[in-house]
Amino acid sequence: MILLYDGSFEGFLSLVYKVYYKRLQPNEIYKILPNKILFEEIIEIETSKENSTKVLNAIKKNFNKQSLQKILNIFMCDTKNFELDLLSFIIIGFKDKNELFNINNPYVFSLNTLEKEFFRLVHKMYAYARFEELEDGTLYAKIDSKFNVIYFLAKHFMKRFNNQKFIIHDVKRKLAFIKTNDFIGVQEVASFEVPTYSQNEEKFQKLWKSFFNAVSIKERENLKLQQNQVPLIYRTYMSEFFNEPTKK
Amino acid sequence: MRKDIYEKMEILSNSAKYDVSCSSSGVETNYKKGELGATHTSGICHTYTADGRCVSLLKVLLTNFCIYDCAYCINRSSNDIQRAAFAPRELADITINFYKRNYIEGLFLSSGIISSEDHTMSLILRTLKILRHEYKFNGYIHVKLIPGGSMELVKEIVELANRVSSNIELPSDKSLKLLAPNKTKEKVLQPLKYARDLSLEKGKQPIGMSTQLIVGATPESDKDILKLSSVLYDKGLLKRVYYSAYIPVNDDKNLPAIITKPPMLREHRLYQADWLLRFYDFSYDEIVSEEFPNLDEDVDPKTSWALNNLSYFPMEINKVSKEELLRIPGLGARAVAKILNARRFKRLGFDDLKKLKISIKRAKYFITCNKEFQKQIPFYKDSIKQALTKPPKKKIYQPSLFDIEYSAITGEL
Numbered sequence A: 001m002i003l004l005y006d007g008s009f010e011g012f013l014s015l016v017y018k019v020y021y022k023r024l025q026p027n028e029i030y031k032i033l034p035n036k037i038l039f040e041e042i043i044e045i046e047t048s049k050e051n052s053t054k055v056l057n058a059i060k061k062n063f064n065k066q067s068l069q070k071i072l073n074i075f076m077c078d079t080k081n082f083e084l085d086l087l088s089f090i091i092i093g094f095k096d097k098n099e100l101f102n103i104n105n106p107y108v109f110s111l112n113t114l115e116k117e118f119f120r121l122v123h124k125m126y127a128y129a130r131f132e133e134l135e136d137g138t139l140y141a142k143i144d145s146k147f148n149v150i151y152f153l154a155k156h157f158m159k160r161f162n163n164q165k166f167i168i169h170d171v172k173r174k175l176a177f178i179k180t181n182d183f184i185g186v187q188e189v190a191s192f193e194v195p196t197y198s199q200n201e202e203k204f205q206k207l208w209k210s211f212f213n214a215v216s217i218k219e220r221e222n223l224k225l226q227q228n229q230v231p232l233i234y235r236t237y238m239s240e241f242f243n244e245p246t247k248k
Numbered sequence B: 001m002r003k004d005i006y007e008k009m010e011i012l013s014n015s016a017k018y019d020v021s022c023s024s025s026g027v028e029t030n031y032k033k034g035e036l037g038a039t040h041t042s043g044i045c046h047t048y049t050a051d052g053r054c055v056s057l058l059k060v061l062l063t064n065f066c067i068y069d070c071a072y073c074i075n076r077s078s079n080d081i082q083r084a085a086f087a088p089r090e091l092a093d094i095t096i097n098f099y100k101r102n103y104i105e106g107l108f109l110s111s112g113i114i115s116s117e118d119h120t121m122s123l124i125l126r127t128l129k130i131l132r133h134e135y136k137f138n139g140y141i142h143v144k145l146i147p148g149g150s151m152e153l154v155k156e157i158v159e160l161a162n163r164v165s166s167n168i169e170l171p172s173d174k175s176l177k178l179l180a181p182n183k184t185k186e187k188v189l190q191p192l193k194y195a196r197d198l199s200l201e202k203g204k205q206p207i208g209m210s211t212q213l214i215v216g217a218t219p220e221s222d223k224d225i226l227k228l229s230s231v232l233y234d235k236g237l238l239k240r241v242y243y244s245a246y247i248p249v250n251d252d253k254n255l256p257a258i259i260t261k262p263p264m265l266r267e268h269r270l271y272q273a274d275w276l277l278r279f280y281d282f283s284y285d286e287i288v289s290e291e292f293p294n295l296d297e298d299v300d301p302k303t304s305w306a307l308n309n310l311s312y313f314p315m316e317i318n319k320v321s322k323e324e325l326l327r328i329p330g331l332g333a334r335a336v337a338k339i340l341n342a343r344r345f346k347r348l349g350f351d352d353l354k355k356l357k358i359s360i361k362r363a364k365y366f367i368t369c370n371k372e373f374q375k376q377i378p379f380y381k382d383s384i385k386q387a388l389t390k391p392p393k394k395k396i397y398q399p400s401l402f403d404i405e406y407s408a409i410t411g412e413l
Helices: A009-022 A050-064 A065-075 A083-095 A097-100 A106-128 A150-161 A201-214 A224-231 A230-239 B003-018 B088-100 B117-134 B151-160 B173-179 B185-202 B222-234 B265-279 B299-310 B332-342 B352-355 B379-388
Strands: A001-004 A029-030 A043-044 A131-133 A139-143 A167-169 A176-177 A183-189 B056-060 B106-110 B140-144 B163-165 B208-216 B240-244
Touching: A001 A009, A009 A065, A009 A083, A029 A083, A050 A065, A050 A083, A050 B185, A065 A083, A065 A106, A083 B151, A106 A150, A106 B056, A131 A201, A131 B003, A139 A230, A150 A167, A150 A176, A150 A183, A167 B208, A201 B003, A201 B088, A201 B299, B003 B056, B003 B088, B056 B088, B088 B117, B106 B117, B117 B140, B117 B151, B151 B163, B151 B379, B163 B185, B173 B185, B185 B208, B208 B222, B208 B265, B222 B240, B222 B265, B240 B265, B265 B299, B299 B379
Parallel strands: A001 A029, A001 A043, A139 A167, B056 B106, B106 B140, B140 B163, B163 B208, B208 B240
Antiparallel strands: A131 A139, A167 A176, A176 A183
């Protein structure tokens, strides 16, 4: 049996509801049907506000806070097929919430591992996100990441740039966190124009690049180590790596 | 000739690069509403240079003019190199602009000594004041205190910085006298002692301090170095000691020849030993002894300790305490946490460790899981060491072009 849902958190909770009340036993769960021949029964789950709220309230009531947080974090890993594991996790939790801390349980362990991967990525993005200054002083960062990290980045940079206006733009997910004087929050970005950068921008990028090259010790050069630490996938928007050699 | 800002940056960061310390960790988050910048407890590495080292802070010298003539230092007064200096405001502006672009966690400010110790320190202090008071900057600031500076200036800097340091560079007074005739250990440690006393006075959390030791320029053994570090940690004087493989930059009759390669492996082993001191509750004399004053380069210090103390092993991972688990070679803090967590629910076997993705490549020779023990290698020091350093290679069979044991047409055997 294959379940299909719309990819939203409410959609997934509605799916949990259906699984419980219709005693479904899915073998696979998809957001979008894959491009291959499927011989099994396909059930499309309708997203229902009512059902999802019921499930969410039940989870809030029965689970520890950490477990709920874990479910939310896992949901940010939108490029991974976490649904079956997460479904099992929730089912286990309703039976015995303490079992959710038993890392010998394969579902718990696999979600823990995924959550760890997620936080590793979040930490990398804290480090590798790069802002550029726009004409009006707003700091603008384009990001491109495997998982949806924008909420965590927003929280992090709200502390750092508390007196600045800034935008974090997840290009592929078409989401942006915006902080201006009169708006703070995440918005969908339908289309956007290339912004005008401040006059200083080029100067500081050049200065940064000259610093970056000067602090490296030639006798210790180790491009392989460098690439392990900053894999090419992160370098898209990191100006210091433009036109730099990579590992042979 | 006036240098432009890019040239200055190149000269002054180039001169600062031999300072290893570049961490921004270990401080409480301190953001304030309406201000700029916050520190991050775990520290953040914002990029990695071509030598694979982390860049966390804008690491520059305020100036590389220097009145001292230390033999190992690239900026010594007798060297003919390009010199430059930042104005305090200029440097503060760069710091703020780098920070806003998320290039750095903050500033690592060091300096050559221009005209006098106190003059240099007051320039540093001015930079800090602009950053903290004028720009309301709460990011990380690390200042290298100048040996021989006055207590009043140290006091003001300690109040504004997140961490201060003073580099001992050489592990003994004798070497210092030889290579850095203007410095003594006393003089180098003096600002750190000041800083400690100041923060103790106020009863606040003492400011984090660190130092750096050069490895391989002088004949001291690893024992001398680790003993020194251990003493400094025990006295609560320092949070960290950095080790820097000596890279020859000057030709000097008292130094190793300029062609020698930096002793990178030795540096690595020293860091491993240092971690054992700080996080694994080892004491230095467990790691190095009178008899073997240097660390074994073939195996890491923990393995080396275990091999010399086989009587504690094999340990049953379902029984022994956390402290004992931490002494098993190849198991780090994370693996230990996983084991402690998992064994509350069941008795662990080798399979369970595998499922928990705990690597037992090294640990397997030193543990029993549910009374089970690996069977390939006998429990003797030499055979375990042999197995750890030279694992049996898998034989790769390369068929020759004219091997005709199989059909040339179908490829069947």
